[in-house]
Amino acid sequence: MGARIRMLMLVTCLLWPAAIVECGIRRYKFNVVMTTMTRLCSSKPIVTINGRFPGPTIYATEDDTLLIKVVNHVNYNMSIHWHGIKQFRTGWADGPAYITQCPIQPRQSYVYNFTVSGQRGTLLWHAHILWLRATVHGAIVIMPKIGLPYPFPKPHKEVVVILGEWWKLDVEAVVDAAMESGLAPDVSDAYTINGHPGLISNCLSQGGFNLAVEPGKTYMLRIINAALNEELFLKIAGHKFTVVEVDAVYVKPFITDTVLVAPGQTTNALLTADLGTGNYLVAVSPFMDSPITVDNKTAIATLHYTGTLASTGTLLTIPPPRNATPVAAKFSDSLRSLNSKKFPCRVPLNVDHSLLFTISLGLNPCATCRNGFRVVADINNVTFAMPEISLLNSHFFNITGVFTDDFPGNPPTPYNYTGKQPVNLGTMIGTRVYRLGYNSRVQVVLQGTGMIVVENHPIHLHGVNFFVVGRGLGNFNPEEDSKKFNLVDPVERNTVQVPSGGWVAIRFTADNPGVWFLHCHLEVHTTWGLKMAFLVDNGKGPNESVLPPPNDLPKC
Incomplete structure (x- = not known):
C-alpha cells in the first residue's frame, strides 16, 4: 500500500508542466525578453516572460517549494511579485522593488525560492517595478493536497481567464509624459482577455479569445484582474456564475450574473454550460463610480458550445454601466468566509x-x-x-x-x-x-x-x-x-x-x-x-x- 501511495504521488508530481527535481519542488525559468505580439495589432515590442503575453502559468500543489529563476535580458530593471503568496519568513522572495529586494539589473538573474504554505487556489504573479506589470504578469494555480477535495462539486475543466489593459504606446513613455506634465497619465486603449484586446479601431484581434464548452458540463473559471488601473466587471450572455473562492480562499458559494474583480484580485467561479447550443458574448467592462476618466471600451470574447453551427450568431449582453455602484456593492456584500471545520475563519476578535x-x-x-x-x-x-x-x-x-x-x-x-x-x-x-x-x-x-x-x-x-x-x-x-x-x-x-x-x-x-x-x-x-x-x-x-x-x- 505504501509503494502504491508513493507511486501515485510521483505520477501526480510528473503531471505538472515544470522541470521537477523531486516531488514537492517545482522549478521554473523566467526569461525577461522583448517580444512583438502580432495579435495586438502593433509593431512595438513589449516586455514579456518567455515571449508570452500573458506569461506562463505557475502550477503547484499546497506546501510545494518553488524555485523560479528570473533572467533579465532587457534594459529595464526587473522584479517579480508573487501576489498573495504569504512568504512566511521568506520576504526576500516577495518581489516589490526597493521594499524587499533591489531589482534584477539588466543581464543579471535571481532565483525566487519560497514555499506555498497552507494555501490553495488562484493567485497571480506580476512585475513589481515601474509600470511593467502591464505586460509582465501571469497566473498562479495552487492545487489542494492529494486527498483534500474541493468543498464544492469538482468541475469538468478549469480555465484561467486573465483580464488586463493595453496601451498602443510604451507604458513607460506614458508615465514619463505624465510626470512631465504633473497630471494623470493617459488611460489605456483597450482591455484584454487572455491577451486578446477588445474593441480597437483598425484591429480585429484575430477573432479574440474563444472559450469552448460542452453542453451540460460545469467549468471553473480562474478569473484574474491583472489590469493596472481599472476595476472590472465580467459578464457572459445568458449565463450565471457560482462564486466559490476569492484571493485563494474558499467562500460560501453564491450565484451572480456579474463578477467584480479589482486589480490584483482573483475569483474562482463555476459556470455550467446549461443552454445546450450557441455562441454567447463574454464582456469585460470598467467599474468606476467617480468622475475619473477611464477607458470606456468593452473587451469581448466568445463562449462557444461545441457542435454549434458555424453560421450561428452570437447572443449579446449589456455590461453594467461604469458607475454601477449597486452591482459592485451587491457582489462585495455577498462574499463570506466558508468558515467550515476544515477551513475555519480565524479573524482576530480583539486587537492590539x-x-x-x-x-x-x-x-x-x-x-x-x-x-x-x-x-x-x-x-x-x-x-x-x-x-x-x-x-x-x-x-x-x-x-x-x-x-x-x-x-x-x-x-x-x-x-x-x-x-x-x-x-x-x-x-x-x-x-x-x-x-x-x-x-x-x-x-x-x-x-x-x-x-x-x-x-x-x-x-x-x-x-x-x-x-x-x-x-x-x-x-x-x-x-x-x-x-x-x-x-x-x-x-x-x-x-x-x-x-x-x-x-x-x-x-x-x-x-x-x-x-x-x-x-x-x-x-x-x-x-x-x-x-x-x-x-x-x-x-x-x-x-x-x-x-x-x-x-x-x-x-x-
Missing part, C-alpha cells in the same frame, strides 16, 4: 493596534512640471518616498538612515474626510514604516477621502491575508460602525476595494516577520505615493524570525 489610514489625492507645487503642480497621493498625509536600498535589507542588517518607524497610526489632522476639501493638507514626503510586534492583532480602517475627488482604491497588503470585517459610506464612526462588524464569517482577502467616499475595516494577525508593503493596486496611485509598509519584528527563536538573505540577492 487600532489604526485609521486616510487615503488621499492632492496637489503639490512642482517647478519642473508644465502646470506648476503635480498630483500626489498619500496615506495619513505621508507620500511614500522609495528608498535607494531595500527596506528589508536595511532592517535585517540594521542599516540606519534608510527609513524611520514613525508612520502615523491616525491622521495628523482630523477633518471631514469625505466632505469637499482643499486640494491638500500639508502632505509630507518620507520613507516611514509602522512597527508591529510579532503576533500583534491589528485593525486598520482604510478611509477614503474627498481630496480633489472621491475615488475607488483597491488596497493590497503583502505578507499576510486579512479579514474584511466592515465597510460603509461616509466617514467611519468608531462607536456606531464597530457594532456592525462581522466577526463570524468575514471574507479573507489580500486585496480589498475601498469604496468611493467610504471606508473598509480589515483585521489581521502580524504572524510573519519582515517588511510588508501596503499600497493601492491602481498603479497610477502607487506611482503618486499611495503606499506604506509594516515592519513586523521577529518573534521568539529562529522559527519566528526572518531567514537570512540568499547569496544571489540582487544588489543596488
Whole structure:
C-alpha cells in the first residue's frame, strides 16, 4: 500500500508542466525578453516572460517549494511579485522593488525560492517595478493536497481567464509624459482577455479569445484582474456564475450574473454550460463610480458550445454601466468566509493596534512640471518616498538612515474626510514604516477621502491575508460602525476595494516577520505615493524570525 501511495504521488508530481527535481519542488525559468505580439495589432515590442503575453502559468500543489529563476535580458530593471503568496519568513522572495529586494539589473538573474504554505487556489504573479506589470504578469494555480477535495462539486475543466489593459504606446513613455506634465497619465486603449484586446479601431484581434464548452458540463473559471488601473466587471450572455473562492480562499458559494474583480484580485467561479447550443458574448467592462476618466471600451470574447453551427450568431449582453455602484456593492456584500471545520475563519476578535489610514489625492507645487503642480497621493498625509536600498535589507542588517518607524497610526489632522476639501493638507514626503510586534492583532480602517475627488482604491497588503470585517459610506464612526462588524464569517482577502467616499475595516494577525508593503493596486496611485509598509519584528527563536538573505540577492 505504501509503494502504491508513493507511486501515485510521483505520477501526480510528473503531471505538472515544470522541470521537477523531486516531488514537492517545482522549478521554473523566467526569461525577461522583448517580444512583438502580432495579435495586438502593433509593431512595438513589449516586455514579456518567455515571449508570452500573458506569461506562463505557475502550477503547484499546497506546501510545494518553488524555485523560479528570473533572467533579465532587457534594459529595464526587473522584479517579480508573487501576489498573495504569504512568504512566511521568506520576504526576500516577495518581489516589490526597493521594499524587499533591489531589482534584477539588466543581464543579471535571481532565483525566487519560497514555499506555498497552507494555501490553495488562484493567485497571480506580476512585475513589481515601474509600470511593467502591464505586460509582465501571469497566473498562479495552487492545487489542494492529494486527498483534500474541493468543498464544492469538482468541475469538468478549469480555465484561467486573465483580464488586463493595453496601451498602443510604451507604458513607460506614458508615465514619463505624465510626470512631465504633473497630471494623470493617459488611460489605456483597450482591455484584454487572455491577451486578446477588445474593441480597437483598425484591429480585429484575430477573432479574440474563444472559450469552448460542452453542453451540460460545469467549468471553473480562474478569473484574474491583472489590469493596472481599472476595476472590472465580467459578464457572459445568458449565463450565471457560482462564486466559490476569492484571493485563494474558499467562500460560501453564491450565484451572480456579474463578477467584480479589482486589480490584483482573483475569483474562482463555476459556470455550467446549461443552454445546450450557441455562441454567447463574454464582456469585460470598467467599474468606476467617480468622475475619473477611464477607458470606456468593452473587451469581448466568445463562449462557444461545441457542435454549434458555424453560421450561428452570437447572443449579446449589456455590461453594467461604469458607475454601477449597486452591482459592485451587491457582489462585495455577498462574499463570506466558508468558515467550515476544515477551513475555519480565524479573524482576530480583539486587537492590539487600532489604526485609521486616510487615503488621499492632492496637489503639490512642482517647478519642473508644465502646470506648476503635480498630483500626489498619500496615506495619513505621508507620500511614500522609495528608498535607494531595500527596506528589508536595511532592517535585517540594521542599516540606519534608510527609513524611520514613525508612520502615523491616525491622521495628523482630523477633518471631514469625505466632505469637499482643499486640494491638500500639508502632505509630507518620507520613507516611514509602522512597527508591529510579532503576533500583534491589528485593525486598520482604510478611509477614503474627498481630496480633489472621491475615488475607488483597491488596497493590497503583502505578507499576510486579512479579514474584511466592515465597510460603509461616509466617514467611519468608531462607536456606531464597530457594532456592525462581522466577526463570524468575514471574507479573507489580500486585496480589498475601498469604496468611493467610504471606508473598509480589515483585521489581521502580524504572524510573519519582515517588511510588508501596503499600497493601492491602481498603479497610477502607487506611482503618486499611495503606499506604506509594516515592519513586523521577529518573534521568539529562529522559527519566528526572518531567514537570512540568499547569496544571489540582487544588489543596488
